[in-house]
Amino acid sequence: MAEDYYSTLGISRSASQDEILKAYRRLARKYHPDLNPDDEKAKRQFQAVQVAYDTLQDPEKRKLYDQFGEGYEAYRNNPFGAGQAGPAGFDFREAFEKSEGFQFFDFFKDAASGSQASGKSQGSSARSRRSGASSRTSSFESDPHQPGDVAAEIPVPLRIMVEGGEVQFRLNRGDGRIEDLSVKIPADVSPGKKIRLRGLGERNRSGETGDLILTIQLQPHHAIKINGNNIELKLPITLSEAIYGAKIDVPSLGGDVTIRIPTMCDSGKRLRVKGQGLKGPNGLRGDMIIEPLIQLPEEIPESLGPVIKQFESTYDKNLRDGIRW
Known part of the structure; x- marks a missing residue:
């Protein structure tokens, strides 16, 4: 048990x-x-x-x-x-x-969760269905004129979406058959891109084998998401960094970049790093949008209590005064 x-x-x-x-x-x-x-x-x-x-x-x-x-x-x-x-x-x-200064890990590297040399992502799971069949797991309909086609979604790490590489995944066809497959992802693809794998669908009534149509989705990540061609990153910062400002190295598609946290930086402020997003149809890259988030330590020593109380007195207005129903 x-x-x-x-x-x-x-x-x-x-x-x-x-x-x-x-x-x-x-x-x-x-x-x-x-x-x-x-x-x-x-x-x-x-x-x-x-x-x-x-x-x-x-x-x-x-x-x-x-x-x-x-x-x-x-x-x-x-x-x-x-x-x-x-x-x-x-x-x-x-x-x-x-609560320890936070050294943000290289999500462009770690997100691949496999061999960096081969660019493989191990253990992804693709969910499939046949054309015309109902399913709550697929986000698009297959071509109704190709009844042998199978549709599935596949999560892909951000680095592979940018640089290209091979992703291994497991396909459950829904009738007890499970297959381990792999697909080569071209460089500079965006979520929603479809890849057709010829001959890997189901056999139709005419005896012809349809195709497997994969829809690329960004592999879920706790700190990043894609918005158009922009990469949005939630970046934890300490209280002192928010008050006094700081220079922080942040991983990006082109390697580490140094960003400047301005003094008196509130959570939710958006900082832009030009040209560090995904490549669009026009060949130009979007931006990386960084949103600093103030992270408090899990515990605060009692000796700092009087200092925090004094700090509270520096607010010159009621922060919630404008909130009305």
Whole structure:
């Protein structure tokens, strides 16, 4: 019997998102392999904690887990369901670097989650359906004149979308057949781009084999999203960086770039790095839009209490005065 995720983290089923994060941080520190070298039990426990956190910190995954209980593992491994098993979508540093100056990891590199030399992304899951059949997982209709065609979506890391490369994925055809396939992604593609793989569809009534039509989607990432040809990045900064300003190295498509955080920078302010977005139909690249987000430490020493109270007095107006229904 699989251990209950709530029990793994030592929390109640009604725990808040903040309680889930605190439990994860505590247990991840306790069982982290760097602190427990050659301890296989600690390694297994650390992996279990990551899997539990990866599910419970996501409201949609948590809802499914609460619904399916022990059957969630089988549901999660079904490409028609919640996606690939394992905590690959979560980076351990994300939960710990917020209050330690935050060294933002190279998401253009790490997002590939495979061999950097080959550009392969392991374990993606494509969800398919035949033309004319109803499905809640596909976002577009196949050509009704090609009944043998199969439609599927495939998540692709940002770096491969820009540089091109090979993505390996698992296709569930819906009748019990599961196939491991690969596709070469050309450089400079955008979400929504369709790739046709000849002869990998289903056999129609005439005996002809249709095609597999893949729609490219950006592999989900906690800090980035695509908006047209622009790449939007949420960049955590410390309180002191927000007040006094700072120069921060940020990874981009062309390598690290140094951006300047202005003094008295509020969360939500948008900074633009020209030419670091995706290439558009006109051959010109969009921009990278950086949104600084002030991250407070998890705990503040009591000795700083008087200073914080004094800091509060520097506001010259009610911040919520303009909020009216």
